[in-house]
Amino acid sequence: MKVARIAYKGSIHIVTEKDGKLAMPDGQMLEEDQVVWLPPVNPGSTVVALGLNYADHAKELDFSPPKDPLIFLKGPNTFIGHRGETKRPITAKYMHYECELAVVIGRRARHVSRKNAHDYIAGYTIANDYAIRDYLENYYRPNLRVKNRDTCTPLGPWLVDASDIEDPCNLTLRTYINGNQTQEGHTRNMIFTPDYLIEYLSSFMTLNPGDIILTGTPEGLENTAIGDEVMTEIEGIGRLKSTIIADQPLTEEQPLSSSMRRS
The missing domain is CATH 2.30.30.370 (FAH)
Structure with missing residues (x-):
């Protein structure tokens, strides 16, 4: 469903x-x-994201595959729904999409074994975890300006029940910019699979219903521009669209409102 x-x-x-x-x-x-x-899941709970979780993507960036998951957290301000607008800083030179399988937790999970991990998954959705490469310190430390920007993680459109996805490690991912395909990858190239990640994360933290794990993106990243329509697609889950708009900083011509000044 x-x-x-x-x-x-x-x-x-x-x-x-x-x-x-x-x-x-x-x-x-x-x-x-x-x-x-x-977003098909209210992202007010814990959202865990991974860097360099595809072998082909790590090779694309001249990195050796990580030995342990490269994990960071995302705030709820970053998420928008299907057909939403993502703001790109007007001074940014390189902002790329990241088509990712998102795993949604369905049961409280603590010290869960890999063999039982599937029982704790409610379903799957699509994330497009945009990154502004200009602000990247390094791939092992994606800072807040890269990965916690307002509107920069479209999520959706659907939450697909876990029972309807036979094997989350056997799905094709694709990305299109303005209708032109720019990325194609496969979840079989994930270094750390969803069941591994649930075992790993639940070994030191509690995962609660509604928590989300973003599992990284394969190779094939491209720069995007203001006005682009970007569509990320995962087999069996759907197609997630977003449009990139300009993020205009406050200037002397755009003063704070009186109510904001008083606060």
């Missing part, structure tokens, strides 16, 4: 996919462009 969170006529709804449309709980059928898409 595919489920999504949307805003429609001032309310938030959980909808399912039916014949390419959105089925509301009351039976009403909606088109994709009639609603505001939200």
Whole structure:
């Protein structure tokens, strides 16, 4: 089953996919462009992300595959839904997409073995974890300006039930810029698989329902520009779109509002 969170006529709804449309709980059928898409999981909980988790991507960057997961955390401010707008700093020279399989935890997990890890997965969705390469200190230390920028991690559109994905390590990932394919990879090239990551993470921290693990991106990164429509696709899960817009900094011509000055 595919489920999504949307805003429609001032309310938030959980909808399912039916014949390419959105089925509301009351039976009403909606088109994709009639609603505001939200992340399919409320990202207010813990979100763990990985760097260099694909062997081909590590090779692309002239790195040896890491021996241990390269982990960092993401704040909820970074997430937007399908068909949302991602802000690119107007001074940035290189901002690339990262098509990633996102694993959503379904049960409280602590000291979970790898062989039982699948039982703790609620489902899977797609993340596009944009990175502004200009601010990167190094790939082992992706700082806040690279990976915790507002609007820079579209998530969705669907949460696909874990039982509907036979093998999360047998999925094709693709990315398109303005309709032109720029990336193709495969989850079989993940260095640390979802079951390994659940075992590893739960060995020292509690994973709770709704927590998300972003599992990294394969090779094939390209620069993006203001105005680009970027679509990340994962086999069996769907297609996630976002449009890049300019992030205009405050200037003398854009003063703070009086209410913000008072605060």
